[in-house]
């Protein structure tokens with residue numbers, strides 16, 4: 001469903017700060033693939049997601065979703081079929097709006113021709129309430145609370161819901177639990193996994209936690225210096241241990257192994 005072919009990206013070309021962030025990336029995801037992405041700082045993980053979402057244009061190469069070449073699509077056009085969650089809990093939600101309004105915004109994404117786009121009917125309210133109840137955080141009783149009153153973990157849970165309330169063709173998570181305390185991070189990850197499994201979402205999840213990279217998903221890729229240097233799935237992934245990953249990681253050029261969390 002996602003096909004990336006020969007993608008290159010170099011920042012600050014011709015300057016002293018020139019940096020090749022993506023160096024001939026080729027990656028094909030199948031429908032329902034849940035891929036964990038690991039690699040040292042600066043390996044190119046976020047840049048890869050930025051190229052897919054359209055925040056960054058590649059210098060060369062092609063990005064296709066469901067057979068459609070989206071390499072030149074603007075970001076807002078891709079937002080209709082891509083859901084994203086970032087590390088910072090403050091980023092994904094509008095703090096001065098209610099939980100309900102945030103969800104409505106996400107739900108109405110792509111329907112912006114209608115003059116009634118902000119109207120929330122009872123059916124919508126019920127859908128939001130049910131989705132919130134599934135999180136198990138009691139947020140279904142706080143639909144008219146401003147999001148700024150919520151904790152980081154609650155906000156990330158809402159962001160996750162916003163990214164998936166209209167089933168996206170592709171879900172991209174960029175260290176989305178890294179800013180949370182370990183207990184909350186675990187809770188949000190468990191919720192993430194449930195949402196992905198229930199909706200059979202094709203997912204790219206960047207993490208620095210090797211244990212999480214091994215526990216979740218059916219496929220794992222490791223990046224180093226703008227290249228995918230390891231791609232393992234199915235039974236082979238299940239057999240992998242943190243030690244195996246660490247060994248592989250220590251052979252890379254990018255970062256010292258303390259960039260990785262053993263979990």
Ligand SMILES: Nc1ncnc2c1ncn2[C@@H]1O[C@H](COP(=O)(O)OP(=O)(O)OP(=O)(O)O)[C@@H](O)[C@H]1O
Pocket residue numbers: 011012019020021039040041042043044045046047048
């Ligand atoms: N907008 C930009 N302008 C200039 N350089 C950039 C830009 N975005 C990324 N880079 C550089 O490209 C390289 C890859 O960065 P990227 O953010 O993709 O790494 P990453 O694998 O996500 O690392 P981290 O684990 O630290 O988040 C880095 O050297 C980074 O400094």
Ligand SMILES: [Mg+2]
Pocket residue numbers: 045046047174
């Ligand atoms: Mg990054």
